[in-house]
Amino acid sequence: MGWTIAIHGGAGTIARAEMNAEKEQAYRDALHASLEAGAAVLREGGAAEEAVLAAVASMEDSPLFNAGHGATLTAAGHAELDAALMLDDGRAGAITGARRIRNPVRAAQAVMRHTKHVLLQGEAADDLAAECGLVMADPGYFVTPHRLAQLEKAQQSGELVLDHDGRTGTVGAVARDATGALAAATSTGGMTNKRPGRVGDSPVIGAGTWADPRVAVSCTGTGEAFLRCAAAHEVAARMRLAGETLEQATRFVVEQAVPEAGGSGGLIAVDAAGSFALPFNTAGMYRGAWREGDAPEVAIFCD
Numbered sequence: 001m002g003w004t005i006a007i008h009g010g011a012g013t014i015a016r017a018e019m020n021a022e023k024e025q026a027y028r029d030a031l032h033a034s035l036e037a038g039a040a041v042l043r044e045g046g047a048a049e050e051a052v053l054a055a056v057a058s059m060e061d062s063p064l065f066n067a068g069h070g071a072t073l074t075a076a077g078h079a080e081l082d083a084a085l086m087l088d089d090g091r092a093g094a095i096t097g098a099r100r101i102r103n104p105v106r107a108a109q110a111v112m113r114h115t116k117h118v119l120l121q122g123e124a125a126d127d128l129a130a131e132c133g134l135v136m137a138d139p140g141y142f143v144t145p146h147r148l149a150q151l152e153k154a155q156q157s158g159e160l161v162l163d164h165d166g167r168t169g170t171v172g173a174v175a176r177d178a179t180g181a182l183a184a185a186t187s188t189g190g191m192t193n194k195r196p197g198r199v200g201d202s203p204v205i206g207a208g209t210w211a212d213p214r215v216a217v218s219c220t221g222t223g224e225a226f227l228r229c230a231a232a233h234e235v236a237a238r239m240r241l242a243g244e245t246l247e248q249a250t251r252f253v254v255e256q257a258v259p260e261a262g263g264s265g266g267l268i269a270v271d272a273a274g275s276f277a278l279p280f281n282t283a284g285m286y287r288g289a290w291r292e293g294d295a296p297e298v299a300i301f302c303d
Contacts, residue, residue, distance in 0.1 A: 002292030003042035005114040005175040007055050009065045011220045011266035014284030016301055021153065024300065027064060031127075031288045031298040032106050034058040038173055039095070039290050046254060048175040048183035048216075049087055049109070055173035056083075056185045063144050067171040071142050071189025073151045074196045079142035082202045083108040083187040084209040088216065092118050094203040095125035102135040105187045108203070110134065118205060147192070154193035170202055172209070172218025174270045178217040178292075182270065183233075184216035186210050190223070201226035206233035214239050214272055215246060220285070221258065221265010228261040229253070234271055246270075250277040 009031060038055030041047070060068025065298025071079040083104035084094035094113025096119065101107045106264075107129040111120050114132055130136055170188040177183075186209045188202040200223020201208030208219040210232035217232040226232075231253050238249040250269050258265060259281065268287065278287045288298035 001180075001274040003176060003178050004270050004276055004289070005035060005038040005042060005051055005055060005173060005279060006268040006270055006276045006289040007031065007038070007059070007171070007173045007287065008218065008220050008266065008268045008278070009034075009059055009167050009171050011264075011282045011285035013282060014286070014300060019300070027286055027300060028298050030059065030062045030064050031286060032296060034173070035288045035290050035296045035298065039042050039296070042175065042177055042292070045178055048177040048181045049085070051175040051177065052173040052183045052185040053085065053105055053109060055175075056171055056187050057103045058103060059171040060103050060187055063146065065171045066169045066189045067187040070144060071141060071147070072169070072192040072194075073143065073147050074190075075155070075193050075209040076196045077143070077151065078139055079189050079190060080196065081142070081187070082199065082203060084203045085109050085112060085185045086183065086205055086209050086211040086216075086266045088182040088213050090212070092205045094119040094205060094209070095121070096199050096203045097122040097197065098129070098303050099139050100126045100136050101129045101235070102137040102141070104136050105185050108185070113188070118297040120202060129162060142189075149181065157283030168264065170208070172220060172268060174211075174216040174218050174268050176216070176270050176272070176274045180272060182211050182213070182216040182272065184211040184218045184220045185278045200224065201231065206230050208232055210236055212295035215269055217267055217269045219267040221282070222263025225258050225261040225263020229257040231258055231267065235267070239271075246275050246277050250279050254279040254281050
């Protein structure tokens with residue numbers, strides 16, 4: 001069956017009319033770079049864990065996505081970074097509210113590998129990352145001109161902003177490696193103009209991120225809705241308890257469970273057979289997938 005990797009760079013109101021050719025190509029190039037980073041690990045026989053970390057870190061380093069360098073800003077004008085990693089053997093690590101970690105997803109791995117905990121927050125997450133020798137950054141690294149302008153616009157209107165100008169929330173990756181192991185990782189800056197301390201679904205195991213021997217899932221969208229319906233775990237539960245296929249389970253969650261919980265968005269998932277699904281209920285979702293022996297594919301809009 002070989003290896004499979006799938007990625008997302010956020011789902012939301014991505015309007016084709018607002019996406020000029022240069023901007024669209026920049027996103028497609030960034031998605032291809034993320035896929036290549038993950039596939040490079042898998043081609044060499046590497047683990048799904050390392051593949052999803054490499055794919056997500058690639059998007060965290062890009063200012064195009066709402067994670068790492070391109071993270072949104074809180075009402076106080078700083079970035080609060082969330083990330084999670086889960087493996088199919090039940091091991092997991094996550095961070096929330098970090099402010100100095102260049103690649104938050106690697107700090108999630110550090111929590112899993114170097115502590116007895118699953119989730120660390122704020123300064124504790126930053127401190128662990130530094131102790132483990134991860135690359136740190138000044139908080140100003142995460143304040144980009146685009147996100148500052150977005151925050152100013154949101155504060156003028158008094159609104160929370162999940163997505164704006166086609167740049168949406170959350171990045172993630174799921175993979176099956178050559179041994180059949182599965183892994184999922186997710187990273188985000190959350191919402192523009194959010195109350196400091198707000199936590200969405202991305203770092204919450206079972207809500208925005210999940211992996212078990214059947215399926216690995218990473219979600220993107222309205223975090224509160226994905227939390228309310230435990231979206232990522234719901235996919236796994238429907239496959240395990242109801243015998244649904246990957247396609248059936250992911251479609252139910254995206255088309256019924258999340259909207260009923262008051263939100264919108266999408267997810268990516270890969271199962272034990274190496275099949276993948278990338279459903280969403282918004283105008284678009286930055287996404288891509290690559291299965292061994294096939295060509296990599298990336299897409300943005302509904303087509």
